[in-house]
Amino acid sequence: MSPFLVFLLLLNAYLLLVFLLVKTGWMRRLNMALFGPALMIKTQRGRGLLDWLAKARRTFDWSAGFGLYMTGTIMFLMSVLLVLQLWVLFQLPVEATPSPRLILGIPGINPIIPVGFGIVALIFAVAVHELSHGVLARVHDLKVKTMGILVFIVPIGAFVEPDEEELRATTRRKRLKVFAAGPTSNLFFAVLFGVLFSGVLMSQAEAIPGVAVQGIELDGPADVAGLEPGDLITGVNGVPVSRRDDFSFELNKTRPGENVAITIHPDRQFQVRTDSCSNLYGRENCTRAASEGGFGIPDPDNRSFIGIRVILPEPPQAVAWLSDPFGTLRGTLYYVGLPFEALGGNFPLVGPYNEYIVAPFHAPTFWFLANLVYWLFWINLMLGITNALPIVPLDGGHMFKDFVGGLLERRNPTQSRERRDAVVRRTSLVVTLTLLVAIVLQFFAPRIARLFA
16 A cells, blocks of 8 residues: 555544544543644643743753844845745756645655654654743743644644733743744754764764666666666776776776676676667767756767666765765755755665665664654754744744834834834735745746746
C-alpha cells in the first residue's frame, strides 16, 4: 500500500472522528476545540511546570531580550529576501518549478520530510515553541489560561494559551519578549542540535574515496558491462580514483571503442568498452556551450564516455560540509538545504548514499542518531525562521504590529489610539499579503511568466 493511500485513509478516519466529537457534543465536554483542521485538547494541568521553569527569571528574560533583536533581524532579512527573489522566480523554466507540497511542513505530505523522524522533530519543535511562550508569560506574571496538545491525525505539538487581556495590557517590551520567545527557543535548539550533528556525529564519520554512481544510461557501455546505480568506482585501469576529476582524467587517456578496467568497491572489476559522447548523448548536446546548460565537450567524437551519472557532491565533500558547514558559503547552503537533496536521491543520511560513509560505531545506531539529530536541527530552524516572518497570525506578525505601533506612538504621541491602531492594521495587512503572494509565487511564477512570453 502506497504511503499516500495510507495518509488518505488516516485522514478520513481523523475527519470522521472529529465529526462524531462535534455531533455528539463530546468535543465540548472533553474541553476540546478546533484550530483550523487540527484538534486542540485543552487542559489546565501543567501550569505548575511553567511556574517552576519561570523561577529562572533572569536567564529567560535575558534570553528573550536577545531573541527579540535576533528575531527582528531575521524578520527583516527574510522579508527582503522573499521580495527580491521574485525577479529570479520569473526567470526559472517551468520544469524547475517546485511542487506546492513543499510549502506544507507536514511529514508525509511534504516530499522532503520523512514521516518518522519528521513527526518526532515537529512535535518537539512545536512543544518547545509553545512552552517558551508560556514560560515568558509567567516570567512577567501574565496568566496562562490553558495548555494542551495539538492533533492532526497524529500529535503535531503542544500549545499554551496566555490571557489575551493581560497580554494586551502589559508593556510593549514585555509583550514583544513573549512573542519572540517561541522563535528564539527554536533557533537555540537548532544551534544545539546542529553542534551535536556536526561536531559530535559527522566529524567522526569518514567517506570511502571513490566515484559514486547515481544513474546508468540504458544500453550504454556501463549498463552492458553490468555496473549498477549505487556502485562506487575506486579505480580505472588499475589506477586508484577518489574523485570525479580523477576518474575523468584516467578515462580521457583512452579513446572511444577501447576497453577499460573499472574497479568497484570493495573488490569487483568490470571490463567496459567505452563509447563517444556523440554516440551516447548526441553531437548537438555534447557540443552545446556550457553557458547554455549543455555538456560543453570540445571533442565529442574522440572523448571517451561509459554512460554514467555520478552523485554530487561526492561523498568526501559531503562529509566535509556536514562536519564543518561554515567553512564556505557553499557548504553552509548545502547543510541547510540538505533535505532538498532527497528529491534527487542524494540525501547522504540514508541508503544508498550513506553506504559510502564509514560510521564510527554501530552503523544502524549511528545513522539513526544522525537522522534524528539532523531533523531536530532542521525542523527547529525552519519553524523559528517561519515564525519570525511579519505575517499575522505568526509571532513575527504580532511583533511587527507592535513595532509599527511603537514607531507611530513615538513620532506622533498626540495621535488617538484608535487612529494609530487602524494604521497598524492596514500596514500589517499590506505586509502580510505581500509576503504571502511572494511565497505562493515560488510555485507559480514560471508558469505565469510563460503566459506572457
